[in-house]
Every structure is written in C-alpha cells, then in structure tokens.
Amino acid sequence: MIPFVVLGVLGLLFLALEWQRPRRERLALRLAATLVAWTALAALLAPPKFPALAARRIGVLVTPGASMAEGRRAADSIGTAEPMVLPSPGVYDPAHLARRHPELDSLLVLGAGVRDEDWAGADRFSVTAGRPPRATGFVAATWRRAALLGDQVAVEGRFVSPGAAPAQLRLEDLSGVVDSLETAAADTTFRFSLVPKAAGRHRYVVRAVGRNGATMAAESLGVAVVAAAAPSLLLLQGTPRFETRDLTRLLAGRGGRVAVRTRVAKDRYLREFFNRRVEPFERLSPELLRSVDIVVLDGLTVNELSAPEMALLRRAVLEEGLGVLVWRDSVARAVSRNTGSDQRFFLEFPLVRQPGALTRESGVALRGPAHTGASPVEVESSLFEERPDAVPILEDGSGRTLAAVLVRGRGRIGTSLVLTPSAWAYRQERDLFEAYWGRLLGAVARDTADRWSVSPDGPVTVDQSLAITLFSSAPAPVATVRTPAGAVDTVSLRREAGSTDTWSGLYWPASAGWHELRREGGGSLDFHGEPAGSWAGADRSARARGTARRASLPPGKGPAEGGVAGVPRERPMPRWWLFVVFLVAAGWLWAEGMRTRGRTIMQ
Template identity: 30%
Template sequence: MTLGALQVPGDPRQILGLILVAAMLLAGLLALVYRRPQRRHLAARIVMTIIAVIALVLMALQPRWSARARSQNGLLLTPGAPLDHAQALQATLNAQTFLLATADTATWASSLDDFKVIPDAAYLKRHHADIDTLHVAGHGLADYDWEALAGINIIHHAGPLAAGIKHMRWQRNLVAGQRLHIRGVLAPSQHKEGWLYLSDPGGVIDSLEIDSSRETPFQFSLAPRDTGRFLYEMYFNAPAEKAMWREEFEVIVTPPPVLHILVIEAAPNFETAYLMRWLAKQNHAVASRTTISRERHRFAFLNHAKVELMRLAPSLLKRYDLLLIDGRALSELSARERSRLSETITQNGLGVLLMPDEIVLNREQQNFSGHEFFLNFKLAAFPDLEERLVKPKWPDGGDDATTALPAEPFEIAYNRNLKPLIKDEHDRILAAAHRRGRGWIALQLVRDSYRWILAGASAHYAAYWSHLLAEISRSPSEEKWELPETKPLIVDQPLQVRLATGASFPIGTIATENGETDSLYLRQDAGETTHWWGTYWPRESGWHKIATPNGVSQWFYVYEKHAWQTWQETEKVAATERYVWRQENHVKQSEESTQTQTAAIPLLIFQSENRSSSSSLKLRPQKWNSHKSRRLFCGSSFLWARQVRNFILRLKSQTSKS
C-alpha cells in the first residue's frame, strides 16, 4: 500500500482491519481514562494513550519511506570502441572505467587514464555490485556474457564493424551431386570497388565484382569437385592492393548412400522411366513392377538381382529403403499386403513416395481399407486449371531461372503434423511428408520433372530428386547429430549440439585431430523425448569428430579466435542490442528498482527501555526482516504494557498523596 513516499507493506484489507481494531482499542482506552474519578492530568493521560496506540500500530505495520537512490555509473570498454570516443565518454560520464582483457589491452593502456583491466564481464557483478548503470562502448558482449550482468541497466555506444563477412550461410554437409549454395552479406569498407574471390583447394573457382562502400549481399552456387573434407576460402581484393581479409569455411562432401528402391505402378509412366534410369546411374538398386494390362506385368531390375515381386511379403519389403507407388497400384493391393506395408513403414522405417493420379487426388475414389493411413493429405484445388506451371524450390535449391514444370492443379494444405519438402515460387507446398512411426509417407504433385533433363538442366533434376529421396528414405541409422548451420564454430565459444536417438542416456565423444578426446553429457529435450542437447566449449582449432557409442559420427571444423572477426563483431552488437531492447520493454520496473530505495521508519518510542535495539534499528533499517520485526513487536508490546502499568501506578500514588 503506497501513499506518496510512504509505503506500507501488506494487503490493504489487512491494514485497514488493523487500523479499525486500533481505533476501537483507542476508543475503549480513552473511555476508561475519561471515566476516572480523578480528573487531574486528564489531557496528559489522553495524549499519552493516543501516542501509545499509534506507536503499536506503527510497530505492526512497519511503514517505510521511499527516496530516490543515487545512481552508480560505470564505463566498460570492449573491442571496437574508437579511442577518441572512449576518451570523450570517460571525460563526460566521470565514471569508473573498466577494460576487458584482450589482445589490444596494451594499446588502450597507453592512451587512457584511471581504468581497471577485468578478466570478464562477470567480474563487475562479483566486485562492483553497486554499479546499476553500465555504459558499454564498442561491439559489446556475447549472449552468454550478458547472462552474468542481469539486473544492470545498459547503455550501448556501438562501434564500427571491420571490413569482412557479416553473415554467411552455406551447407556444411553435402552428398555428392548436390550443389553448394553460399549466401551472405559484406560489411562496408573504405574501398568502393573490388573483387570477391571464392576458391577451393584447387584454386579460384568463382568471383564477383563488389561495391564495398556499402553493405553488399553476395551469393555463389557451385558443384564440389570431389568427396571428402575441404576448407574453402573467400577473400576480397581492392584495386592495386593485397587481399583485405580472408576467411576459410569447411565443406564436407560424402558419397551418396546406396538405396534399395521398389517401384510399383498401375500403368507405364515416362516420369518413373526417366527416374529409374537416373537412379541406376547413381548406383542405386531399383526393382519395379508395372501393370501393362489385366494380369500382365512388366518387371525391371537395375543394379538389382531378380526377385519375386508379385506378392509384397514382409521379408521383401524389409529389403528396401523407399517405395514409389501410385494411388491405383496402392488400391489394387490386397488388404493383407497394405497391412504388411503399413507395419514395415511404422516399425522398420520404410519410406513411401506417392505419385499423383486420380485416386490420390480424388477422395471419392479412396474407398479401400487403410486409405486414411496412406493418403492423409488435404489438398486445395485450383478449379479453373487442368494443370499449372511451377518453379519448384527447396532449402538451398531451386532457381527462378530454371524451366517451369507442369504440376497437378492442387496445393497441399499445411498442418502442424506435415513436413513441407518442395514449394513453388509462391510458397505453395508441392511436396510434403507425414511421419508414420519410424517411416515417412510423402506426396509430390510435380508431373514431368524429366523435362529438366530434356532442357539440359540435369543438375536441377538431380538436386530435386536427391533432396526428396534423402528426406523420406529409410535412414541407415536411428541416430543423427545436428550442428548449427548458420554460424562458424569458434574456439572458446559454446557450441550447441543435438542428437536424435531412441537410446536412453546417450553420451557423446568428441575427438580432435591430435587424438585428444572429451566426453559430452547430454540433457533430454522437455518436449521431444528422442532429442538430446549438449554444450561443448572447443579448446583448440581444427577438425573435430563427434560420435556416439554406436558409432554414428559427424565431422565439424573449429576456427581460431581471430577468425571470422566481422561476424563475431556483428554477433556481439546484435546480442547487446537484444539485451538493451529487453530492458526497454521493462523500463518502468527498472526505473523503480534502480532509482529508488526504501528504508524502515525508526520507531524511537522504546529507546529509553532498550537503547541497543533502537540504535541498531536507526543505523541499519534495511536489515529488518519479518522474523525480527515480529520478535521486536512482541518485546516492545511487553515493554509498552509495563511502561503503561508503571505510569498508572505513579498516578495512583500521587492521587492518594494529594
């Protein structure tokens, strides 16, 4: 309960109730005083009674005064702060100056006066807890450093970024045949024009002319030349000068896994014919059964031994990683075969890709058992179209310049259980998958992707089908490591990794090229029981390999502290601005907590009876707590009662003498 600068802790209803009880007590005591036959000193007795009751009420309520606190400022200099700007802030703020211990500390020390070098930001909380407002000059701090400064108001004075790469995204892990797509943004520099070069271990492979006087986006697209672990390099050359900066980034290219694919179709189809030939060239094993007429079938085996395909037995289905089937062929299977197929999908992880036909697209014709399991896709039709031309896009793939392909006049409606795989140029879903146990069932609406081959765009055809097959085929392992895709990994910076596994209490092992190993203990995700998270702090640069006891491994590269300098500066500026933005959303609460302080009002009425208690109360009012207050209230109540009794006895004795 607040009345201006006066604050009374507690529920207002309880406070009013206590005041009402005190008023009734006061009224009773005043009535007793007034009815006394001896009228001498009546006014004094009334005043003393009122004072005593008020003192008791104040003891119970513990009122406090709020006053504006004196703000304690500090100045933290981080890398990136211009020297003249730092000197101006130091002179203007007249605050204690702190300097983070970095490689540039000696340079700063020769130019600044009256500063203190600190090892990290948490040092301020440990040794200078009185600072409530901190001015930060330069690029600021990383996210994990701001956690140590929670509760301190921050004012950021950002410094300029060095020339280099602000942001860059690329695929760290590729399968042979996939294209490497690199997209990023360059920070501006003092040079207006120059060339941005991209090279692999064999030399320069591409370049771009760049106007570096402003923030400039860039992108490259290329096909890696071989499989293995490589360090690519990107650097910028200004006219008549050497490279202004160089950055390395890792790319890991692995051979595509050999898939065993079963194709069942109700009629011959050019799409599947081209697809089977392409799959065979990629060394995949393909077996197909195509219905030619009633009770007549054609069989084909590419990189595959001949087997019996007329009956879909469990032992046959377990051999394959992916099944391509159209709606009519699915409906012509027996109910027992569909049951076996669904069991293989849910229990063994078989992937299924549905090829569009009249049964897949028309719900009225889906009258066979198990259609809800296989065909659980909601389609939105384009009623005025028989087909539509689309330019398929997928993560790190697709291009507006590619040849448009015909697609069914539908789009797949999104829901939270759906995994989109391919979209068109208008962000409509062309291919998507549903999870079924350990496997996937996917539907794609593109009709004649082989037109890319006829148009000379075989690379787009390969990338399209490589992406689809990789997303839905049976995984060779139930475990998979996932590392960040949007940032380089730096020495002494936290690396968040995730492991998808069905194992209980998995433990990761991280090995360096020097043979040193570390154990990584993981915590289970609160929402998904098969996901486990861990944090690793790399201590040295170079290639690292993270693995599980089952042998599932993933390579990654860690860069030196001084690498990717512009990116590190950008991340620190962004983290600092996020912290400041969160503070601005709670500015009122921050002002109340940092600009005002409250102190208990000293109650001096009992000083004569308990001098030590009252003196400690006067000097350290902030040390009160609820337990001390209750003990002091009870003791003081007893002293008050004794003092009132003695006063009454003295009055009686004086009255009797008179």
C-alpha cells in the first residue's frame, strides 16, 4: 500500500511541475504522457487482470473398480484435450479437486464412481460417467438404526448373485435365523421383519446361502433399541371401561404420570392419580393441559365439554402441540355433518362405514406380516380413506389401516379401530399389548424430547459421511459423538433455513463400532459404523447411482459461448506490456524536454 501512496504523491508532483512550466505549447500532451507513465509504473507493481479464454482441461478421475493404467489409457484417447489423471476420491474428493485444480472444468469418471453426498462443492464440473463395474452381493439395504422396544423393524434390500442363484436369504441374530426367504433368482429383492425383545444394542447378519449350504455373501448391521419413555397422560371417559385399567397399569408400571377422570353418574366423577400428586379438577385448565403430553377421551366426554373447555383443548392442540387420542364409542361413530364444528374437530375421521356387522376379527401387524393371523382381536369394521393429512399408524394383515392420526397445527389427533387390545395381555402376549399402546401413544404424544435423524438409512462404513439432523427446541444445541474408543468428537450444527427447531451437520466415522450421538443436556442416538470394505456391493451401487445422477445434471459453470471451446478465466496483463508503455511515455517526455531546452538555448 505504501509504494502506491509514494508513487501517487510523486505523480501529482510531476503533474504540477509540468503545469507550471512557462512554455504552454503541447501542455495537454505533456500532462497526458506524465499520467500514462506514472500509471504504467504503478501497474508494474500489481498488474491488472482481464478475462480470457483458457483451453479446456479434462480430468480423468479414477475411482474404486478402475486402475491408474486404465485412467492413463483413457487420457491418451481423449486427444485434443489436456487430460490429467487423478487418484481415487478416497484421497481427493471432487470438492477438493475443484479447489486444488481450478484449471479443470470437466471430469471423466472411471470405476464405481462417487456417492451423491461427495459431489457437494463440485458443481462447476461437467461430468461424464464411464461404464461402472457390475455390483454384486448385497447391493442395497435399508433399515431403521434406532427403534422403540416393541416396534417392528424392517430390513429391505436387493441381492445380486455373482454366479449361480442362492437358495435362501436369511436374517440372523446370535440365537439363529430370525427371518428367511426362499429364492431361485440371481437378482432378487428381500424384506425381513423383526421385533427386538429387549432394549440395547443389537447386531444382525444378512446372509445368502447357496444350494450346497455354503455362504455366498454375508453382511452385518446394527439396531439400537430403547424403551419408550412413558408419556404423561390425562384420561377422560364418559363411562367406565375395562381397557382403561390395563392401560393405566402399563403406563404407571413404566413410571408414567397418569390422571383419570371417569363419569360414574350424573355430575359424579371418580378421579385416580398415578405417579403424580392428587389435584382434584372439575374443569380443564391451561395448567392441567400443559402438564400432560396426551389427552385420551371418548365421544361422550367431547359432547359434555363446555364451550370454554372445548376452545382451551383445541388451542392446546393447534398451538402447543398437545396430542389427543379418541376412543371409538357410539357417540364417536355417530358423528356427522350435523354435529357441531367443535365436536367434529376431535371426532371426525376419514372413515367409511361398511354394511353388515359393526365389528370383525382381525390381526394387527405388530410382529410382521407372517404373524398377524396369530392374535386376532375385535376391531371396528369401518375402513379408513386415504387423505393427505391422515397418517396410517397400524395395519392389519391385508394392509388395511386400523389406526391413524390427523395433523392439526402443531398437534395430532388419533384414533384406533382396535376395540379389545387387552385381549393380548390375557393371551400371554404381553409384548403385543405393549407394542400396540407404545406405537399408538407415541404417534400422538406431544414432542417434548429431542429427535435425531441419521441418513443414509443403509449401511455406513468408516470414512463415509453421515448427514445428521436434530429436531430440538434448544436455542444453540451442541452435538457430540462418543466413538468406540471412548473419545468424544464435536459435530458442528447449523440451523436449517426457515426452521426454528431443525439443525443439521455432517460426521465421518473414523472407526468401526458403536457410536453414541448426544446433545448436551438432551437426547441421544446410537448407531453402528461398519468396517471399511464391508458392504462392497452396496457401496459400488451407491457410487454408480450418484455418478449417473451427477452426469445427468448441467455444470454450474459451463463452457464459454463462442467458436473456441474454453472457460472464462482471469489473466494478469503481461508486465512487459506495461514496461513498454512506461518507456514510450517517459521517452517522449524526455525528448520533449530536450527539444524545449534546445529551443530555449538557441533563443
């Protein structure tokens, strides 16, 4: 900065001297030449840049499944371009290439390719995908990494045999085969179902077995199972129910806070409290509704609520996220267009009455499709209609919805067609009874705890990026990951645009094993990182899909328009140009000075 200031001061001084010379002829030319000379001298220190077309550079990116020799042969075959053979994205990812090699504007990708998430930051490349190697083995698999105790976990995917077709695909745990599928196709899809029996970190194996009994391929996966925290519940019923006793026992046994009000006669109520202090209440109040996560009521209770209570309950659902679960009694089934709007807000569901009997026997898909017929219970014969705001929660063995929730503002209102869930408890199928209520109450409960989401849903190996999403009301959450070795890493989170409670970040597992993702002062999520080299078929398939998808998109900065293929770049002006300009201007000033001095001497 100082040299430019000095040159500027000297330039102004020389301009002033030229202006004060007594001879005024050619004054404008002398001033212009002085200005040009000093400007050229200043530009020599920092040459200006101007846009120019640089020759297009093509990089040959060698990824797993291709060799460097193949990359060099591909570079030689390109011909007129200036190819550059680059190593695998395990060393240099495309975003790194974009930063380190600004001269590149095109990539030819050989081998399996690059995953979707690894193309971030490399939008300016024009991508051409070579023919990827054939992916074999378990080429796709998805499952839930975390599940609530009693929930059904589905493992879905695709197996491609490298040779003869397998005889059987299996899902195994430490005790043996959990689920299996007989197959005779070399390329087949599969879907396994399981219901973990205990909370904890569980490991499973998907295995392909040949006709001779030998293992053709096997991969492992992890599922973290946690016991659902019992919600705080307010139960209002217009008549005593047998099911109420079993539900309150279940929640109270898990530490849930439950308040029950049962109408036993006109203007007479029985009140019961479990794991909470006794606080007799005659009417609903804002404090009472804020102290619970779910309100369970029937149609008779809805009709008996006063207008202020109805408005208070409705506001708690829409604005504060309170959940409501409706018993299907005769009043709820008789709701129609003639029913008041406040009552319809809680009782109207997209249900179609069926001719014939009011109820039927049906299984419920709580253990998976293979076991739905083992425990039939009494259900209402009405059928749910599909509607955008209706979210199915439970189905029968035929795929018909048995329970659904309606999204209402920040809250949810749900109902179930299952009339006698306690039958499972008395048939020594307590796990079905607990799974039913856990899924139903969890679907409508107020969101008070952190919720984590980790993608992709399939296998995650060492050094593969994980997209982490946290749904939390904390103002500035701090996320940490405890590695299998016990070290603690911090994950940088940023708030999603347009959201107040959604945060996202990236994490790369550096070692295989169980990792614990946790928010300081909040909830946690366990996930398992698989060893490097495992799930090779799924990795190759994901790379091929990501590269093909990226090759189908236009580059962020395409070739320059015109007859010459190239990309716009900035080049500094050559210094010798500036030096020539300085010499010409300074030389003319010197010659003009000599001419003027000679004329003065002659005179």
